[in-house]
Amino acid sequence: MEQRESIIEAINLTKKFGNFVANDNLNFMVGKGEIFGFLGANGAGKTTAIKILCGLSRPTSGNITVAGFDVYTEREKIKKNIGYMSQKFSLYEDLTVFENFRFYGGIYGLSKKEIRERTNYFLDKLGLMEYKDKVINELPLGWKQKLAFSLAILHKPRIVFLDEPTGGVDPITRRQFWDMIYEVANDGITVFVTTHYMDEAEYCGRVSIMVDGRIEALDTPETLKNKYEVDSMDGVFLKLARKG
Amino acid sequence: MRTIIYILQKEFLQIFRNRTMLPIIFIVPILQLLILSYTATFEIKNVDLVVVDMDQSMESRDLVGKFKGSPFFTIKDYTFSYMEAEESLKTGHADQILRIPLNFSKNLERSKEAAIQVTTNAIDGSAASLVNAYAMSIIMDFNKNIVVQDLGLSGDPEPIKITSSFWYNPELDYITYMVPGILVLLVTIIGMFLSSMNVVREKEIGTIEQINVTPIKKYQLIIGKLLPFWIIALFELAFGLLIARLVFNIPILGSIGLIFFVAMIYLLVVQGLGLLVSTMTNTQQQAMFISWFFLVIFIMMSGLFTPVESMPIWAQYINKANPIAYFIEMIRMIMLKGSLLQDIQKPLMALGIYATISLTLATWRYRKVA
Numbered sequence: 001m002e003q004r005e006s007i008i009e010a011i012n013l014t015k016k017f018g019n020f021v022a023n024d025n026l027n028f029m030v031g032k033g034e035i036f037g038f039l040g041a042n043g044a045g046k047t048t049a050i051k052i053l054c055g056l057s058r059p060t061s062g063n064i065t066v067a068g069f070d071v072y073t074e075r076e077k078i079k080k081n082i083g084y085m086s087q088k089f090s091l092y093e094d095l096t097v098f099e100n101f102r103f104y105g106g107i108y109g110l111s112k113k114e115i116r117e118r119t120n121y122f123l124d125k126l127g128l129m130e131y132k133d134k135v136i137n138e139l140p141l142g143w144k145q146k147l148a149f150s151l152a153i154l155h156k157p158r159i160v161f162l163d164e165p166t167g168g169v170d171p172i173t174r175r176q177f178w179d180m181i182y183e184v185a186n187d188g189i190t191v192f193v194t195t196h197y198m199d200e201a202e203y204c205g206r207v208s209i210m211v212d213g214r215i216e217a218l219d220t221p222e223t224l225k226n227k228y229e230v231d232s233m234d235g236v237f238l239k240l241a242r243k244g
Numbered sequence: 245m246r247t248i249i250y251i252l253q254k255e256f257l258q259i260f261r262n263r264t265m266l267p268i269i270f271i272v273p274i275l276q277l278l279i280l281s282y283t284a285t286f287e288i289k290n291v292d293l294v295v296v297d298m299d300q301s302m303e304s305r306d307l308v309g310k311f312k313g314s315p316f317f318t319i320k321d322y323t324f325s326y327m328e329a330e331e332s333l334k335t336g337h338a339d340q341i342l343r344i345p346l347n348f349s350k351n352l353e354r355s356k357e358a359a360i361q362v363t364t365n366a367i368d369g370s371a372a373s374l375v376n377a378y379a380m381s382i383i384m385d386f387n388k389n390i391v392v393q394d395l396g397l398s399g400d401p402e403p404i405k406i407t408s409s410f411w412y413n414p415e416l417d418y419i420t421y422m423v424p425g426i427l428v429l430l431v432t433i434i435g436m437f438l439s440s441m442n443v444v445r446e447k448e449i450g451t452i453e454q455i456n457v458t459p460i461k462k463y464q465l466i467i468g469k470l471l472p473f474w475i476i477a478l479f480e481l482a483f484g485l486l487i488a489r490l491v492f493n494i495p496i497l498g499s500i501g502l503i504f505f506v507a508m509i510y511l512l513v514v515q516g517l518g519l520l521v522s523t524m525t526n527t528q529q530q531a532m533f534i535s536w537f538f539l540v541i542f543i544m545m546s547g548l549f550t551p552v553e554s555m556p557i558w559a560q561y562i563n564k565a566n567p568i569a570y571f572i573e574m575i576r577m578i579m580l581k582g583s584l585l586q587d588i589q590k591p592l593m594a595l596g597i598y599a600t601i602s603l604t605l606a607t608w609r610y611r612k613v614a
Contacts, residue, residue, distance in 0.1 A: 054457050056612075075612075079459040090454030094261050095254065106250030107460050 004031030007159055007190050008053060013062035015048050022048040024213040026062070030159075030192060035185050037204030038194040039233075041241060044210040046194040047087070050163050053192070054084050067158050083152035083160040083189075087167060091148055093137040097128065100136065100151060108155035122150040142173035146180065153184055160184065162193040166200065178203050201233040209240050216240045247460060251468025255442075259472060269438070269476060273430040277484055280426050281419050281492060291375050292320040294329040294338040301349035307360075307386050311342065316378045333365055340364045340375055352390065412580045423494050424575040425548040427484045428510075432542075432568060434477040435511045436535050439470055439518035444531040447522075456612040466607055470515045474508075481507050488579075497582030506574050506588070509595050513567045516602030523609040542568040570595050 008030035015023040022045045030036045040046045051057035053066050055075035064071040067081040091100050098119060105115035123129045126146050136144060145165060152160050162181075166174045178200065185191050193204065201207045201221055208218040217224055217240055224236045259265060293311060297304050311317045320338050323329055332338040343361040351358040362379050366372035446452040455465065481504070488494040496503075518535065525531040545552070545559060546568040552560060563569045570591045577583035585592075 056453060056456055076459055079457060082457070084454065084457040086450060086453050088450035088453075090449075090451040092254070092258065092451060093449070094258055099254070099257060103250055103254045104454075104458070106253075107247050107455075107458050109247070109459075 004034065006030065007032045007034075007067055008036075008192065009063075009065050010049075010053075011063040013049065013052065013064050014060045015045075015052060015057070016060045021213050023052070023059075026210075026215050028208055028215065028218055030190060032158075033185060033188050033190055035181060035191045035193065035203070035205045037201050037207035038192060038210070039196065039198070039201050039207050039237065040194070040210030041196060045213040046210060047163055049210075050161050050192070050194055054082060054161055055079055056084075081158045083155065083157035085148050085152040085160070085162045085165055087164045091136045091144055091151070094135060096133045096135050097123070097139075097147060098132045100147070101154065104151050105154055110155060118154055122147075122154070126150065142169045145169060145173070146177065149177070149180060153189060157189065159190040159192060162191065164194055164196070166195065166197065174200070198232065198234040198237050201237075207233070209237060211240055247464045248468050248471075251460075251465065252471060255468060255472045259476070265438075269434065270480075273434070273480055274483070274487065277423070277426055277430060277487055278491070280429075281423050288371055288374050288378070289316060291317050291340055291378065292338045293317045294321045294323060294332050294341050295319055296323055296326050296329050296341060296343040298324060298346040299344050299348035303349040303352060303390075304344045307344065307383070308342070310382050310386055311379075314378070314382055316375075317382075330363075333363065336365075338365075340379065342379070419492050420494055420580065421576070422548075423488045423492050424579045425546070425572045427481060427488065428546075428568060428571045428575055429543065429548070430484055431477045431481050431507060431511065432514050432539065432571075434473060434480055435514035436518040436521075436539065437532070438473045438476075439515045440522040440525075440531045440535050441528050442473070443469055443519060443522035444525055444528050448527055462607060462610060462612065466519065466610065470519065474511050474515060477511050478504065478507060494579065496579050498578035498584070502585060502588075503575060503578050506571065506578070506592060506595070509592065509599055510567060510571045512599035513595060513602050516599060516604075516606045517567075519606035520602060520609060523606060523611070542566050545569065546572050548572055564594070565598075567595060567598055570598075 006029045008028075010026055010028050013023055013026040014021070024045075026049060028036075038046050038050065048057065052059045052064065052071060055066075055071060055078045059071060066078045069075075069077045069081070071078065092103070095103070101119040101122075102115055105118065110118070119132070120129070123132055126143075128143060128147070131139065131143075136147075139147075149160075149162070149165060152162070166177055169177075174197070181191055181193065181203070193200075195201065204221065206218065206220050207224070208215045209224075210216065217227075217236070219227070221233055221236075225231060225233065228236045228239050230236055230239065259269070295308055295311070297308060308319070312319055317340075321329075321332060326341070326343055329338070329341045329343070333341060341361070341363040343363070345359065345361070348358050348360065360383070362376070362383075364372045364376050364379075443452070446455065485496065485500065485503070489496060517538070521531050521534050521538075525534060545555065545563050545566055547563075548568075552563055552569060552573075555563070574583075574588045574591050577588055581587075
């Protein structure tokens with residue numbers, strides 16, 4: 001594997017809720033421009049970890065830096081450099097497409113001109129230009145998801161965190177969504193994506209697989225498949241999950 | 245600054261696009277003002293009276309006639325059975341029984357003394373004493389006439405005359421008293437409920453997480469969230485004052501500017517409390533119940549319906565932490581007495597301190613991280 005400059009580093013990341021250990025000594029590093037897959041079953045602790053990396057939640061212990069900033073003391077600096085798309089795709093349902101773009105662009109400090117240009121750029125690319133003034137709740141789920149992704153990268157962050165971005169949509173939309181992810185990665189933005197669809201894991205540069213709050217495996221999909229002697233990531237996952 | 249403007253723009257868009265909230269914000273308070281002001285009355289009119297006149301004399305009819313002529317009494321029934329009269333008191337058919345016993349006029353003539361009985365439904369104590377007072381004044385009046393007629397006293401039967409003059413609300417009009425207080429309630433409901441609900445709503449639908457992941461500053465978000473309802477509440481106050489003036493003809497003796505100045509500070513208090521509630525709750529339902537809990541206590545203790553001075557001492561101490569009490573006191577002073585800034589200095593200072601505390605607490609409690 002080529003040696004890249006790291007942009008996320010987590011050493012012994014631990015998060016406890018009372019006696020429950022949601023993240024148990026996670027160790028990983030994500031390289032610049034990488035598509036890093038953060039896999040695991042529902043409840044394995046993916047969202048907990050992603051929230052810590054985004055500065056939405058405090059870790060219990062561990063040394064963690066994101067974009068070179070410390071998650072304990074420099075959360076606000078981290079926030080300037082990341083984009084985040086949550087499971088719920090946080091678009092304002094009662095605002096129009098453009099109003100959503102204008103709002104998020106505005107609070108990230110983009111100028112009016114930049115907001116207009118980038119909105120047009122994304123809508124043009126998604127083929128949703130004619131829906132610019134449509135209220136979000138009138139749009140189908142798949143479109144909302146692509147719009148939410150565009151909003152997460154509107155301010156050109158260095159890293160974008162995607163928390164189960166493809167939940168509940170059809171395979172074609174999922175495929176298109178992954179095309180968007182590749183494009184973003186090509187522009188040099190690091191993509192940190194959680195999913196429980198194992199076929200999506202094949203698209204990632206490297207994946208980590210979480211079982212019950214621990215990282216059980218971390219490598220490229222190829223290496224993992226060879227290691228566990230299976231022909232799909234699904235196989236890798238099943239072997240690991242049964243073991244755990 | 246630019247960030248705040250973007251938040252404000254978004255908030256106003258959402259408020260004006262919400263088809264259920266818009267009427268709640270603009271129509272409900274006006275209806276409340278109109279309905280409450282007319283209905284929350286201390287005056288008792290139309291007391292239903294049952295007359296048990298066993299005497300059937302000229303004097304007894306004269307007395308009954310006085311009740312009949314009073315605007316406060318409606319004679320529901322005449323009966324000769326006291327039991328029957330009691331029954332109508334029990335069923336709620338009547339509020340009061342006037343019983344004139346047999347030989348009423350005879351006794352009056354002979355011994356210059358006669359008894360009558362007035363029985364009042366006193367479930368509502370203060371209403372009962374009021375009704376009783378009405379009845380007493382009619383009977384006193386009757387008494388006086390007899391004294392003048394029978395004893396043939398010449399000149400003034402009352403050597404000492406007491407004239408009362410009521411200041412600031414000379415006609416003792418309850419609407420004049422209620423409307424300023426109800427205006428306060430409207431402003432409070434907007435300030436406290438809507439501010440807390442708005443933030444919790446974003447928690448509920450999950451958009452707050454997206455906001456929290458942006459480099460937005462806490463104070464920017466809080467200003468962006470509170471300012472719209474601050475403006476709307478002041479707008480509503482203006483509208484309410486207009487209705488008070490035009491519909492109810494309430495005098496506004498003091499300066500309108502001063503009323504707004506007090507309202508501006510007051511709103512910071514209730515909005516701070518609303519925001520504090522929102523930081524402690526996760527659903528609109530929870531926020532609603534907690535806000536409601538405090539509002540009911542604040543309102544009942546505020547002096548809107550019952551004077552604060554007649555509450556127990558401990559309650560008066562609790563009232564020191566009741567922003568509604570301060571504002572009602574001040575708005576009544578300004579509107580009805582024409583009080584100036586120096587007259588309301590103390591309660592205004594208290595509100596100012598309160599605003600600082602509630603906003604500081606809310607800001608401190610508001611977390612961008614879970």
